[in-house]
Amino acid sequence: MAQVSNLRIKPVGHHVINSNTIAALKTRLDETPDNRPIAPKALAGLHGHNPKHNGLLAALPAADYDRLLPHLEFVEMPFGTTICAAGEKMQYAYFLSSSIVSLLYETADGASSETAVIGYEGLVGVDIVMGGGASLNRAFVKSAGYGFRIKASVLKEEFARGGALQQLLLRFTQALFSQMAHTVACNRHHTIVQQLCRWLLLSLDRLPTNKISMTQDLIANMLGVRRESVTEAARKLQDEGLIHYSRGQITVVDRAGLEEQICECYTSLKKEYDGLLAANER
Known part of the structure; x- marks a missing residue:
């Protein structure tokens, strides 16, 4: 296990999220976004987290990983934080370890829809290495946790070297684009029931528990549908004994049953991401 004593500890940047999402967040009863300034983390505050909890970093050859390690900064990523707004030039990329980030596309009238979700398997900030540097989506922390960030300039230099990191990021970008395409089609x-099932399973795949803390308002905001539609779909799944929903928390009671409800979008995506992770381990 690599040493983490040479990691620099910095707070993650904080931006104001859009008005629709703020309104949805205010309805949460069991969890609210942490809007306080994020204090720098002490090394003792790593809570057992290691950069190799991220699938991409774990797959790097030792020499590449050791070269990258001094440039990684351990950050706490509270629920509700927007780490990058659409159109904003990203100063950092984020290798996630336990948090989940939603990529949201927003229209001029304030409506939004989730285009992809990223967890421990990937990186927030592929725009940096694809040439532009400006984010195409709002990157929003939908499940609190931790991650390791790296300056955009350093990541671009490492990517330009070619080799393992470049190949890993290209494979992950392909998988991410595939997820976006499946989301549009779905x-x-x-x-709505199938969309909700897909959304729940994609979240569960990136969590160590069967519980998801999320209001129906926020789910509707991410799926780009009316809250009433989400309420009806959630009620159907609960009546069938697949989930239990109470006070902003969804517990998946029967995952196998949920998978039977799912469309081909999830199964195709899971196969692709499982292939990505398997290739990373080789």
């Missing part, structure tokens, strides 16, 4: 052609 939101256009499949039922």
Whole structure:
């Protein structure tokens, strides 16, 4: 296990989220976004987290990993934090270890929809190495946790070297684009129940528990549908004994049953991401 004593500890940046999302967040009963300034973390505050909890970093050869390690900064990522707004030039990329980040596309009238979700398997900030540097989506922390950030300039230099890191990031970018394409197709052609099942399973795949803390308002905001539609879909799943919903927390009671409800979008994506992780381990 690599040493983490040479990691620099910095707070993650904080931005104001859009008005629709703020309104949804205010309805949470069991959890509210942490809007306080994020204090620098002491090394003793790593809570057992290690950069190799991220799938991409874990897959790097030792020499590449050791070269990257001094540039990684351990950050806490509170729920509700926007780490980058759409159109904003990213100063950092984030290798997630236990947090989940939602990529949101927003329209001019304030409506939004989730285009992809990223967890321990990936990186927030592929825009940096793809040439532009400006984020195409708002990157929003939808499940609190931790991660390791790296300056955009350092990541670009490492990517330009070629080799393992470049190949890993290209494979992950392909998987991310595939997730976005499946999301567009699913939101256009499949039922709200199927969309909700896909959303729940994609979140569960990146969590160590079967519980998801999220209000129906926020789910509706991410799926780009009316809250009433989410309420009806959640009620159907609860009546069938697949989930239990109470006070902003969804507990998946029967995952196998939930998977039977799912459309082909989730199964195709899972196969692709499982292949990515398996390739990373080789």
